[in-house]
Amino acid sequence: MLSIEELLKRHGYSIMSSGTEYTINVLDSMRDSLTSIESYKDFYRVYRSIVDRVSRERPACAQATNVLRDIGLLIVDGVENKLSIRDICSSVSERIGYWKDRIVRDCEEAAHIASHRLVDGDVVLTHSRSLCVLKAIKKARDDGKKLEFYVTESRPGMEGLVTASEISKLGYPVKLVIDSAVRFFMKDVDKVLVGAEAVAVNGAVVSKVGTSLISLIAHEARVRVFVIAPISKFNLETLFGELVELPESDWRKLMSPDILAKLPENYLARVPLYDVTPPSYIDGIATEKGLFAPQAIPVILKDVYGSWPPAVIDLDELVYKLYELTKGV
Amino acid sequence: MEVPRRVLEIADGIRSMRIRGAGRIARSVAEALKIAALEYSGPGDERSFRRYMAYVADLLISTRPTAVSLPNAVYYVMYRLLTSSGDVEELRDTVVRVADEFIVESIEAVRRIGEIGARRIKNGSVILTHCHSTAAVSVIVTAYRMGKIVRVYSTETRPFYQGRITMRHLLEAGVPAVQIPDSAVRYVMHEVDHVIVGADTVASNGAVVNKIGTSQVALAAHEARVRVFVAAETYKFSPATVIGELVPIEFRPLEEVVPREWVEANPGVEVLNPSFDVTPPEYIDAIITEKGVIPPQAAILVLMDRFGWALSWMEHGVISFREIVK
Numbered sequence: 001m002l003s004i005e006e007l008l009k010r011h012g013y014s015i016m017s018s019g020t021e022y023t024i025n026v027l028d029s030m031r032d033s034l035t036s037i038e039s040y041k042d043f044y045r046v047y048r049s050i051v052d053r054v055s056r057e058r059p060a061c062a063q064a065t066n067v068l069r070d071i072g073l074l075i076v077d078g079v080e081n082k083l084s085i086r087d088i089c090s091s092v093s094e095r096i097g098y099w100k101d102r103i104v105r106d107c108e109e110a111a112h113i114a115s116h117r118l119v120d121g122d123v124v125l126t127h128s129r130s131l132c133v134l135k136a137i138k139k140a141r142d143d144g145k146k147l148e149f150y151v152t153e154s155r156p157g158m159e160g161l162v163t164a165s166e167i168s169k170l171g172y173p174v175k176l177v178i179d180s181a182v183r184f185f186m187k188d189v190d191k192v193l194v195g196a197e198a199v200a201v202n203g204a205v206v207s208k209v210g211t212s213l214i215s216l217i218a219h220e221a222r223v224r225v226f227v228i229a230p231i232s233k234f235n236l237e238t239l240f241g242e243l244v245e246l247p248e249s250d251w252r253k254l255m256s257p258d259i260l261a262k263l264p265e266n267y268l269a270r271v272p273l274y275d276v277t278p279p280s281y282i283d284g285i286a287t288e289k290g291l292f293a294p295q296a297i298p299v300i301l302k303d304v305y306g307s308w309p310p311a312v313i314d315l316d317e318l319v320y321k322l323y324e325l326t327k328g329v
Numbered sequence: 330m331e332v333p334r335r336v337l338e339i340a341d342g343i344r345s346m347r348i349r350g351a352g353r354i355a356r357s358v359a360e361a362l363k364i365a366a367l368e369y370s371g372p373g374d375e376r377s378f379r380r381y382m383a384y385v386a387d388l389l390i391s392t393r394p395t396a397v398s399l400p401n402a403v404y405y406v407m408y409r410l411l412t413s414s415g416d417v418e419e420l421r422d423t424v425v426r427v428a429d430e431f432i433v434e435s436i437e438a439v440r441r442i443g444e445i446g447a448r449r450i451k452n453g454s455v456i457l458t459h460c461h462s463t464a465a466v467s468v469i470v471t472a473y474r475m476g477k478i479v480r481v482y483s484t485e486t487r488p489f490y491q492g493r494i495t496m497r498h499l500l501e502a503g504v505p506a507v508q509i510p511d512s513a514v515r516y517v518m519h520e521v522d523h524v525i526v527g528a529d530t531v532a533s534n535g536a537v538v539n540k541i542g543t544s545q546v547a548l549a550a551h552e553a554r555v556r557v558f559v560a561a562e563t564y565k566f567s568p569a570t571v572i573g574e575l576v577p578i579e580f581r582p583l584e585e586v587v588p589r590e591w592v593e594a595n596p597g598v599e600v601l602n603p604s605f606d607v608t609p610p611e612y613i614d615a616i617i618t619e620k621g622v623i624p625p626q627a628a629i630l631v632l633m634d635r636f637g638w639a640l641s642w643m644e645h646g647v648i649s650f651r652e653i654v655k
Contacts, residue, residue, distance in 0.1 A: 007588040151598075153586065155487065155510045161587065168597030176600045178487045178586060179512040180542025184578075184606045210512025216552055217545055254485065254510065263493060264500045269508040270482075275516045 012254040040326040062198035062235040072318040106230035106288040111135035114286035125150040128208035129159040130195025132228035156253035196229040200238040203279030203294025215281035333368040343392040355398035363428035383650035397530040397567040438562040438619035443467030446617040454522040460540035461491035462527020464560035488585040528561035532570040535610030535625025547612035568636035574646030
């Protein structure tokens with residue numbers, strides 16, 4: 001007999017970590033690879049491989065990009081000032097520790113702010129799986145709020161099943177529905193609460209594919225949409241006109257090979273993983289600094305970075321700089 | 330009342346969704362009435378035959394609540410039986426003839442809809458379709474053969490993946506088709522020129538009841554100013570809605586969405602599986618029927634024309650044939 005997981009795999013079940021979990025994972029592997037550093041050149045090798053990995057695996061994940069930028073600047077600075085390899089490693093390691101704490105703390109604080117928007121009797125719809133959303137729900141539970149949830153299956157990947165399970169374990173009633181049933185149930189919903197992979201500077205939110213459709217449906221039904229996104233998820237490159245690169249997958253995210261074998265030979269699937277929700281469909285973005293309108297992001301960035309526009313160096317540029325600095329050494 | 334085994338098999342097939350799709354259901358029902366008439370083995374008087382046919386008709390109507398093609402197919406055949414006179418032999422011939430006529434007409438309707446609908450497609454179009462609709466596929470394939478279509482997006486259509494059936498039909502006809510998950514509809518909508526979907530039921534105000542997800546596809550199209558066409562044979566128009574009845578939306582078993590084992594492991598999660606949703610007429614640009622293109626708000630025209638006779642016999646939206654023949 002097949003296990004639950006095997007049964008689900010026939011439907012393309014594959015769990016993708018949330019953006020926050022992914023960034024923590026990237027930081028952990030960065031820290032692990034520090035032990036292998038024996039020369040300045042190794043900094044370039046290690047740093048480049050991790051930048052490449054992120055752009056391959058999660059090109060839209062702004063948090064991983066932002067954190068890598070900060071660490072890259074630290075390495076460049078160390079190499080430029082000819083600090084010892086040991087000193088650079090230890091300051092990088094310290095910075096990794098700082099980011100890991102901060103990411104979790106920011107996520108929690110943003111989640112707490114978002115949870116204030118949930119009131120007794122609310123029916124909340126969520127999509128995909130977000131660590132920040134789960135923390136917000138947990139906070140609401142700890143505050144004794146009476147809530148009910150709709151969770152979408154969230155294809156491709158079906159991580160909505162995990163979310164539904166996790167929310168029900170917090171003691172809340174959960175209704176699991178397919179992605180196509182969102183408009184059917186929207187009239188019963190009071191609020192939509194989702195996480196983000198990235199937030200563009202105009203307030204557009206990059207999130208799991210389907211989020212923009214749900215937000216449109218909520219907008220039609222005059223249901224409020226809240227996004228939880230710590231400021232480290234803001235994509236700074238978009239400030240200079242860069243578009244967020246949205247990765248796509250194929251049939252592998254929809255079914256197992258034995259199911260594909262039963263379909264026509266020239267079966268073709270296009271499987272986007274993220275989509276962009278325009279700011280006009282979002283009522284508020286909850287960050288660790290507070291909840292505000294998506295269009296207010298430049299104001300917040302100025303406040304956080306101390307200037308407008310904030311100085312942003314592109315990751316590829318940083319990698320190249322490190323290459324130049326270490327090539328002769 | 331003894332009902333032939335093959336008739337019961339068809340009823341069961343409709344209930345279990347082995348026979349699905351409004352057109353196939355309608356034709357299977359006509360076929361079932363024909364079989365019932367041919368295999369009638371009761372008393373030789375015409376009253377007994379009428380009562381037997383009424384019993385079979387009511388049984389077939391009870392198998393699926395939402396699909397209107399089912400009662401409409403029954404009405405089509407039974408109306409002619411009720412208004413005919415003669416002995417059992419003659420009545421049986423009438424049922425067989427009318428059932429065959431319905432089946433032929435319904436297949437012909439798909440071809441006509443394909444021709445009419447294809448004229449509405451402009452050159453170089455990208456089409457998006459949801460679920461599997463024989464009528465919608467007919468429009469797409471016809472337009473493709475006219476050289477008008479460059480690509481078709483077909484949604485998977487959870488939980489049953491009818492989109493895979495659409496893919497098979499389109500690919501067999503050589504149409505360049507690409508499957509997308511249901512959640513990606515808004516993502517691709519900016520590339521799309523026309524949405525073409527089928528219908529399970531068209532209500533008297535022009536609202537279209539179709540596979541769950543259709544209404545959000547139409548909403549996403551409306552947002553992007555993409556035209557939405559519904560391909561629907563006239564036997565999908567619901568006479569019951571004329572007298573104010575709501576179209577019941579069927580909730581199907583949760584095992585269609587997730588394995589039973591998952592449900593058992595997650596007792597705090599309720600799985601809801603509605604099969605259909607309602608697309609309001611303002612998101613639909615036209616309904617393409619075999620009789621011509623109509624704006625959805627003119628659905629009443631088709632209804633009065635085709636099913637006006639049925640309204641006087643209707644109680645609570647259904648006709649009980651057993652009551653009529655009593």
